[in-house]
Amino acid sequence: MLTTARSGRTLAVYLALRFLVSIGGLFLLAAVLIFVFDALELLRRASDQEGASLARIGLISLLRVPQLMEQVLPFAVLFGAITAFLGLSRKLELVVARAAGVSVWQFTAPALAVGLLIGIAAVLVYNPLAVVLRTQSDEIASGLFGREQNFLLQTTGDIWLRQDGVDGESVLHAKQILDNGERLLGVTVFTFDRKGSFVERIEAREAVLADQSWRLSSGTVYSTSGDPRAFTSYSVSTYLTPTEVRESIAAPESIGFWDLPRVIELSQRAGLPAYRYSLQYQTLLARPALLAAMVLIAACVSLRVSRMGGVGRLILGGILAGFVLYVLSELGKDLGGAGIVPPLLAAWAPGVFGVLMGITILLHLEDG
Known part of the structure; x- marks a missing residue:
């Protein structure tokens, strides 16, 4: 009896290591490919910019890769688990x-344990680290890509804000956001008086949100009543708070897992909708379930391969099932981010559905 239990533990550890190596290998391979293509694209777009060296572009891309890889992780787990299961089948180890x-x-439990542990580590450690590295990447890339900065680094369009202040209304336009929206680069501000008449256009290198004002630095003021004049420091009043700015323009992906509860609480206290941040928080919490679903899909494929043959067709079915599950998760994020579906339901439904589907198929294949 003791020998049987010891053999069972040895087999479980062996299988877990096989899955971990397979998933880790595919993840690293995908990271290298993404780094190469991303660095080449950034180098092409910044080749005519001053200060664009190969080392700087490489560092920017290297720091961007961890956050980009968060989208790839479910597929790395799916393909890695399929690869491991197929390797075990071909060597007749499963037989x-x-x-x-x-x-x-x-023999599925070790793979599930690896998937769950990867999911937990991805949420608690990897995500906060990826956000920090992405912030460092944006700092290093500051001002390098001009008008394409946001498209390349933030995956959003240019920032537009309509605001009110002590001096009247104004419209603010920025090309890049940093520090969760409290620091903007490439800023243009159009100011209006209390009657709604245009007063001046202000162009500045940087704007920092301070006490009820934007502190602009290194720019030029173009006024309807005089010649353009340069300035080193300028102030534009605003009633916007850091929470309101963050809710308006900061992407939920730019906030780490441990900081999301605080951001959600601040948004709710300010009376602002926090759908996007609640959805991001619940999506991260549900990530282990999504990875477990990917492992179960891979197990369904491997069991049918060992019994029925037709490797290519069955693998394609597993890959399509994984993509469908991923599409459902993205659809849920869109609906949850718009407030149409509760964030809790939008984030957890795909993973729970995938787990239940995988268990059902395995029960059918195992017990008929």
Whole structure:
């Protein structure tokens, strides 16, 4: 009895290591490919910009890769688990294990444990680190890409804000956001008086949100009543708070897992909708369930391969199932971000559905 238990633990550790190596290898391979293509694209777009060196572009891309890889992680788990299962099938290790009385649940449990642990580590450690590195990347790239800065680094369009202040209304336009929206680069401000008449256009290198004002630096004022004049420091009044600015323009992906509850609370206290941040928080919490669903899909494919053959067709089915699950998760994010579906439901439904679907298929294949 003791020997059987010890053999079971040895098999579980062996299988877990096989899955971990397979998933980790695919993840690193995808990271290298993304880094190469991203660096080449950034280098092409910044080739005519002053200060664009190969080392700087490489560092910017290297720091961007961890956050880009968050979108790839579910597929790395899916393909890695399929690869590991197929390797075990081709070497007849699964066949021998089945003949020895090992059930599908016993050789799937180590893969599920690896998927869940990867998901937990991705949420608690990897996501906050990726956000910090992305912030450093934006700092290094500051001012390098001109009008394309936001498209390349923030994956959003230019920033527009309509605001009111002590001196009247104004419209603010920025090309890049930093520090969760409290610092803007490439800023243009159009100011109006209390009667709604245009007063001046202000162009500045940088704007920092201070006490009820934007502190502009290194720019030029173009007024209807005089010649343009340069300035080193200029102030434009605003009633916007840091929370309101963050809610208006900061992407939820730019906030780490541990900071999201505070941002959600601040938004709710300010009377602002926090759908996007609540959805991002719940999506991160649900990530282990999504990765577990990917592992179960891979297990369904491997079991059918060992019994029925037709490797290519079955693998394609598993990949399509994984893509459908990912599309459902993205659709849920769109609906949840718009407030149409509660964030909790939008974030958890795809992962829970995938897990239940995988368990149902495995029960059918195992027990008929």
